[in-house]
Amino acid sequence: MDGGQTIAQPNLKDWIGRQETVKGCVPFTVAQTIHATLGRGDAVCPTEGEAMPPLWHWYAFPPAVSMGGLAEDGHPALGGFLPPVPYERRMWASSSLHFVGDLRVGEDITKQSTITAVDEKTGSTGGMVFVVVEHELFGNQGLAVRETQAIVYLPIAPEFTPPPKHPGPTENLSVDTREPISTSLLFRYSAITFNAHRIHYDLPYTQQVEHYPGLVVHGPLQANLLIARATAWKGVRPDRFSFRGVHPMFHTSDLHLRATENGVGSLDMCTVAATGGHVCMRAKAEWEN
Numbered sequence: 001m002d003g004g005q006t007i008a009q010p011n012l013k014d015w016i017g018r019q020e021t022v023k024g025c026v027p028f029t030v031a032q033t034i035h036a037t038l039g040r041g042d043a044v045c046p047t048e049g050e051a052m053p054p055l056w057h058w059y060a061f062p063p064a065v066s067m068g069g070l071a072e073d074g075h076p077a078l079g080g081f082l083p084p085v086p087y088e089r090r091m092w093a094s095s096s097l098h099f100v101g102d103l104r105v106g107e108d109i110t111k112q113s114t115i116t117a118v119d120e121k122t123g124s125t126g127g128m129v130f131v132v133v134e135h136e137l138f139g140n141q142g143l144a145v146r147e148t149q150a151i152v153y154l155p156i157a158p159e160f161t162p163p164p165k166h167p168g169p170t171e172n173l174s175v176d177t178r179e180p181i182s183t184s185l186l187f188r189y190s191a192i193t194f195n196a197h198r199i200h201y202d203l204p205y206t207q208q209v210e211h212y213p214g215l216v217v218h219g220p221l222q223a224n225l226l227i228a229r230a231t232a233w234k235g236v237r238p239d240r241f242s243f244r245g246v247h248p249m250f251h252t253s254d255l256h257l258r259a260t261e262n263g264v265g266s267l268d269m270c271t272v273a274a275t276g277g278h279v280c281m282r283a284k285a286e287w288e289n
Helices: 028-038 056-060 183-193 203-208 219-234
Strands: 019-024 089-099 109-123 126-139 142-154 175-179 240-245 255-261 266-273 279-286
Touching: 028 056, 028 183, 028 219, 056 109, 056 183, 089 219, 175 219, 183 219, 219 240, 219 255, 219 266, 219 279
Parallel strands: none
Antiparallel strands: 019 109, 089 142, 089 240, 109 126, 126 142, 175 255, 240 279, 255 266, 266 279
């Protein structure tokens, strides 16, 4: 501006308490594409009116932003419901979910979201901002899912400095399976979530701009594989499920799904990079009965 004036930066904490209500649905045609991407073994795709597997509510609300509304990284440009955090890298850090009831294929779903916290901190790569959003999802039978989601915003460092690596569990495992990772899987998962973040499919961008060594395996994809394995182990979906990313996983390594039983009705779970053997995501599945 003229006269040496500067533009005041927004106070990010002003976004605390902001609310948004959106409507969504997973029609059968979309359920088929989700099942084709995530379905395992002899599982059958749920049809119209049948209960969806846990976490499928994520696919009911595609971020239908126009091409002109995308930032360079493929995410929707800053602004809108979430605060305009001035950092280039944003990631889904963690979630904690309580499944109250089932959501069904083809039914109308309402999601009510509230920003409950905006915390600015300092990490090894500089500043970071955590934004916490509370979601409540309602189907035809009322409240079905409560979810607390944490999103982290970071600057892009000049080079990739990985966080500390922690070895995955190897003894007393209740679950120990291997899931192949491929660029086709990453493409399909980006497609069913309508997620254009380029770190999942554009290798030159991923390496040259965000400085990762390989395409990044989506955190929600890892969470989906974990909860599906927990559901298969118990024979019923968990009542509560939480997860937290602790290390990026790349397309050059398949992943192991591992879990140990922690008392009655609880599994401590993780994804482990087949190359290196370190934990990438920690999770917990709990059953109330």
